Amino acid sequence: MALNFVFTIDGDWSEYFATHLDAEERRPSLERELPLVEAELELAAAVGGKFVHFAHTSPLTRNFFLRPEFIALWKRVEASGGEVGVHCHEEDLHSAWHHADAARMAPAISGMVKGLRAAGLSPTSYRGGFMAFGPTVIPLLEENDLPLDFSCDPDRHLVTNGALVSDWRGAPSNFYRLDSADHRRPGGSGVIEVPLGIYIEKMSLPRIWRECRGLARRDGETVVAVLAHTYDLASWRMRLKIRAALAICRRYGRFIGSREVLDKAREAGI
Numbered sequence: 564m565a566l567n568f569v570f571t572i573d574g575d576w577s578e579y580f581a582t583h584l585d586a587e588e589r590r591p592s593l594e595r596e597l598p599l600v601e602a603e604l605e606l607a608a609a610v611g612g613k614f615v616h617f618a619h620t621s622p623l624t625r626n627f628f629l630r631p632e633f634i635a636l637w638k639r640v641e642a643s644g645g646e647v648g649v650h651c652h653e654e655d656l657h658s659a660w661h662h663a664d665a666a667r668m669a670p671a672i673s674g675m676v677k678g679l680r681a682a683g684l685s686p687t688s689y690r691g692g693f694m695a696f697g698p699t700v701i702p703l704l705e706e707n708d709l710p711l712d713f714s715c716d717p718d719r720h721l722v723t724n725g726a727l728v729s730d731w732r733g734a735p736s737n738f739y740r741l742d743s744a745d746h747r748r749p750g751g752s753g754v755i756e757v758p759l760g761i762y763i764e765k766m767s768l769p770r771i772w773r774e775c776r777g778l779a780r781r782d783g784e785t786v787v788a789v790l791a792h793t794y795d796l797a798s799w800r801m802r803l804k805i806r807a808a809l810a811i812c813r814r815y816g817r818f819i820g821s822r823e824v825l826d827k828a829r830e831a832g833i
C-alpha cells in the first residue's frame with residue numbers, strides 16, 4: 564500500500580577498515596571527512612534533506628565527530644530535515660566485538676548521545692557497526708531515549724574469526740517493535756526497528772530496481788532503510804550510483820524522516 568524509505572549514511576571512512584595500517588593511520592582526518600559530509604548534505608537534498616547520518620564512535624576514535632567543525636555540519640543536517648544518530652563500532656577490528664558487553668556499550672552510547680545533545684542536537688536513532696546488535700543494547704537505547712534502531716539486516720549472520728558479529732536470522736523485513744529478549748522478533752520494548760531494505764554498495768542497480776518493485780507490491784505500510792557510507796562519497800562513481808539508487812527508490816516509494824517513522828509506528832499500532 565505505502566512504501567517508505569529512510570535514507571541512512573554510516574559515518575565511516577575507508578582507512579578505519581584497513582587493518583594493514585597502524586592505529587594512527589587508521590584515524591579519520593578533518594581534511595578528508597568534512598568535504599565528504601558536505602557532499603552528503605548535497606546528495607540528501609534529492610530526498611528533501613530527510614536522512615540520518617550515523618556519527619561513528621569507536622575505541623580508535625571516541626569523540627572525533629563531536630568536534631566543533633562537525634557539530635556545525637550536524638546542525639545543518641538537522642536544519643535541512645535530517646538527523647544525526649549514533650553508530651557504535653565497539654570492536655577491536657576483525658578480532659573482538661563488544662556489543663554484548665554492557666559495561667563497554669553503556670559509556671560508548673551515552674557518551675555520543677550526551678555529546679550531541681549538549682551541542683543542541685536531537686539524536687533518536689542507533690545503528691551498530693557491522694550491524695552488531697543484541698538484547699544487551701536494547702535497554703541502553705531505552706535509557707538514552709533512542710527510540711529507533713537501524714541495525715537489522717534480515718537474515719544476516721556474520722561470523723568473523725570464530726566470533727559472532729551479527730545475527731539477524733529470521734528477523735522481520737518490515738519495521739517492528741523489538742522484543743527485549745530477542746532482537747529478531749517483534750515484542751514490547753521501547754525501541755522500533757527499521758530493517759535494511761536497500762544496501763547501495765552491495766546491490767547492483769538492476770537488483771535495487773527489483774527489490775523496490777517487490778517492496779512496493781507488499782500490503783500495508785512498509786518502512787525500510789536505504790544504506791550508504793560516508794566513504795562512498797569519495798568516489799564519483801558511487802555518488803552517481805547513490806543518486807540513481809535514490810531515484811529508483813523514489814519511483815516506488817517516498818523518503819521519510821525518523822520522526823515520521825515513529826508516527827507511522829504509532830498509527831500502525833506497532
Ligand SMILES: [Zn+2]
Pocket residue numbers: 573574575650652691692693
Ligand atoms: Zn559502520
